[in-house]
Amino acid sequence: MQLGNARDLNLNKNxxxxxxxxxxxxxxxxxxxxxxxxxxxxxxxxxxxxxxxPPHMLNSIPLSLSGYNSPQRERRIAMELSxxxxxxxxxxxxxxxxxxxxxxxxRILSIDxxxxxxxxxxxxxxxxxxxxxxxxxxxxxxxADYFDIIAGTxxxxxxxxxxxxxxxxxxxxxxxxxxxxxxxxxxxxxxxxKYAGVFCRRFSSRSMENVxxxxxxxxxxxxxxxxxxxxxxxxxxxxxDLKSSAxxxxxxxxxxxxxxxxxxxxxxCRATSSTPGMFKPFQLASVDGKTxxxxxxxxxxxxxxxxxxxxxxxxxxxxxxxxxxxxxxLVLSIGNGAPAKRVRDVRECSTSSVVDxxxxxVSETVDQMLGNAFCWNRxxxxxxxxxxxGGEKMKAEEEKVLNERVLESLPFGGKRLLxxxxxxxxxxxxxxxxxxxxxxxxxxxxxxxxxATTC
Numbered sequence: 058m059q060l061g062n063a064r065d066l067n068l069n070k071n072x073x074x075x076x077x078x079x080x081x082x083x084x085x086x087x088x089x090x091x092x093x094x095x096x097x098x099x100x101x102x103x104x105x106x107x108x109x110x111p112p113h114m115l116n117s118i119p120l121s122l123s124g125y126n127s128p129q130r131e132r133r134i135a136m137e138l139s140x141x142x143x144x145x146x147x148x149x150x151x152x153x154x155x156x157x158x159x160x161x162x163x164r165i166l167s168i169d170x171x172x173x174x175x176x177x178x179x180x181x182x183x184x185x186x187x188x189x190x191x192x193x194x195x196x197x198x199x200x201a202d203y204f205d206i207i208a209g210t211x212x213x214x215x216x217x218x219x220x221x222x223x224x225x226x227x228x229x230x231x232x233x234x235x236x237x238x239x240x241x242x243x244x245x246x247x248x249x250x251k252y253a254g255v256f257c258r259r260f261s262s263r264s265m266e267n268v269x270x271x272x273x274x275x276x277x278x279x280x281x282x283x284x285x286x287x288x289x290x291x292x293x294x295x296x297x298d299l300k301s302s303a304x305x306x307x308x309x310x311x312x313x314x315x316x317x318x319x320x321x322x323x324x325x326c327r328a329t330s331s332t333p334g335m336f337k338p339f340q341l342a343s344v345d346g347k348t349x350x351x352x353x354x355x356x357x358x359x360x361x362x363x364x365x366x367x368x369x370x371x372x373x374x375x376x377x378x379x380x381x382x383x384x385x386x387l388v389l390s391i392g393n394g395a396p397a398k399r400v401r402d403v404r405e406c407s408t409s410s411v412v413d414x415x416x417x418x419v420s421e422t423v424d425q426m427l428g429n430a431f432c433w434n435r436x437x438x439x440x441x442x443x444x445x446x447g448g449e450k451m452k453a454e455e456e457k458v459l460n461e462r463v464l465e466s467l468p469f470g471g472k473r474l475l476x477x478x479x480x481x482x483x484x485x486x487x488x489x490x491x492x493x494x495x496x497x498x499x500x501x502x503x504x505x506x507x508x509a510t511t512c
Contacts, residue, residue, distance in 0.1 A: 162387040162437070163370055163380050164490060166204045167363035169420055170211025170329070170356035171393040173248045177443045178213055179237035180455035181391045182220070184480060186233040188487040201229045201289045203490040204389075205377070208293035208366040210355045213393060214329045215240065218273070218322050221288040225275055229289050243268055248335075260335050262327075269323035283322045284344060285312035291376060293366055295355035296328040299338055304358045305350055306365060310373055317347040328352035361420035363390040363427055383430050383437070387493075389486055390427070392420060392442030428466030439486050440466070441479050459483075 168178050182200065190198045200220050201207070209217030219236035220229055231239070240247070249264040273283040285292060291309045298305040307328070312319035324341040331339045332354040342349045359365050367386060370377050379385065424440055431438035443458050459480035465473050477485075 161379055162385055162493060163206070163377055164204045164493070165363070165366045165370060165386060165388045166200065166207045166217075167361065167366050167388065167390045168207075168209040168213030168217050169362075169391065169393040170209070170213050170354070170360045171420075172212060174244060175212045175216060175237065175240055175393060176454045177394040177441075177458050178216055178391050179233075179240070180458040181441045181479065181483060182216060182233040183237055183455075184459055184483050185389075185487065188484050189490065192487055192491045199229050200233055202495045203493075204290060206291040206293065206366055206370060208295075208362040208369075209329075210295055210360055210362045211330055211332070211393075212240070213362070213391075214294040214355070215269075215326045217292060218288075218294065218326055221290050221292050222273060222283055222322060223287045223289050227289065230283075239272070259337070262336055262339070265330070265336075266323070266327055269326055273322040273326075284319050285309050285322065285325065286319055287322070293362060293369060294325045294329050295359040295362055295365055296325075296331070296350070296352040297355060297358050299351040299353060300349070304355070305352065306359075306369075308369065310369070310376055316345040317343050319344045329355040332356070356419070359419065359423075361390065361392070361423040363388060364423040367427065367430075384434070386437060387489060388427065388431070388438045389483075390424065390438070390440045392440065395420075395442065395444045425466050425470070429468050432468040435465070436485075436489070439482055441482065443479070 168182075186198075186200050189200065189203055190196055207217045207221050209215070216233075216236050219231040219239070220233055222230040224230045246268045247265050249261040251259050251261040270282065275281045275283065285307055286309060288309055292307075293309075294307040296305050296307070297303075307320055307325040308318070320341065320343055324339075328339045328341055328350065329352070330336065331352055339352045340349070341352060355362075367383065367388065370380055370386065371382070374380075424442075427438050428435075428440075440463075441458075442464065443461050444464075460478055463475040463477050463479060463482050465475055467473055
């Protein structure tokens with residue numbers, strides 16, 4: 058429907074005057090609608106937001122009314138204009154509500170466990186942070202600024218803790234690039250081989266613990282180890298407790314409620330990395346010593362912590378009061394690579410292959426369940442994963458991660474190979490993050506005041 062720029066309707070000036078009806082049409086949307094009526098009919102409004110006015114409503118408004126001044130005619134015109142008003146504001150309400158819902162989604166970042174190098178997750182996180190900075194034109198923007206909660210398992214938990222750890226001034230202690238670089242540079246210390254017997258190979262627990270303590274430590278006059286409360290955003294780290302034979306999730310929400318659930322960050326990362334066969338079970342206690350745990354690798358039960366993060370948000374009304382269902386969530390789940398070689402025969406099974414099957418199976422199951430939950434709007438749930446990471450150079454691996462095409466889970470089973478690459482998917486996701494703005498959640502509930510300066 059093509060409309061003119063302006064139409065003037067002049068009625069009896071003593072009774073009421075319709076000064077102007079200006080409609081500019083573009084792609085079936087009308088912009089800048091302005092109607093003015095006399096005080097008698099008390100109808101005046103201005104619309105600057107895009108709306109659509111049905112053609113039949115516009116055609117029902119008389120354009121040649123000279124000589125007609127009966128009260129019945131005026132009432133009919135007023136009724137027709139009221140219909141237009143109702144249509145316009147109904148469309149405005151729908152568009153405003155959809156805009157409101159889009160800007161209040163709770164943003165979740167989940168990082169899988171698996172492996173010791175974090176090549177896949179590292180490449181994805183660096184690209185994510187670079188895109189946030191590019192699209193916001195803010196060279197200091199960080200991932201924690203645009204997510205409401207971050208979860209990680211195993212090596213993914215170490216990355217999650219590093220990019221959320223509070224520097225004491227409300228800012229993350231490490232950027233994504235710093236975190237990935239640290240893990241790459243100190244990997245031999247984090248996973249220092251220690252041979253126990255002829256056939257049993259383990260890694261040195263002491264070496265890893267020393268590195269983690271250095272990592273999560275503030276130096277402010279006296280050294281202070283960071284705890285779960287010392288994070289910029291809510292953090293989730295799962296492990297498996299041998300004492301209770303059940304999963305145990307380290308959570309900032311629980312740590313804020315009671316010191317009995319507040320643990321030092323290095324201990325939480327150490328607990329979720331205690332893979333059987335690589336490390337001994339890790340014994341740890343809360344800061345007040347009232348809660349203890351005998352922890353092994355969280356990847357055995359929650360290698361993909363996205364499901365735990367979604368459940369946590371849905372049931373945590375204190376921190377996320379506006380979340381009523383998955384329609385209020387925006388989830389980015391980052392995998393840590395899957396082996397290219399698949400076990401096709403029972404004779405190929407070994408201890409290591411069984412562990413791989415368990416870890417991959419847990420991750421794929423969670424991915425499938427979330428794919429079903431978000432099937433109504435696939436753009437609200439994005440999964441980044443790469444298959445067949447080998448022992449090539451780090452730079453080549455990073456390029457492979459971003460250039461690999463996305464394999465999307467379909468509702469009720471099956472997968473679909475998309476034309477979109479992982480890099481493209483991250484860029485599209487960042488557009489939605491930037492559109493919603495920085496998170497409004499309060500930062501760490503436990504702040505260290507800046508040190509006093511003396512003149």
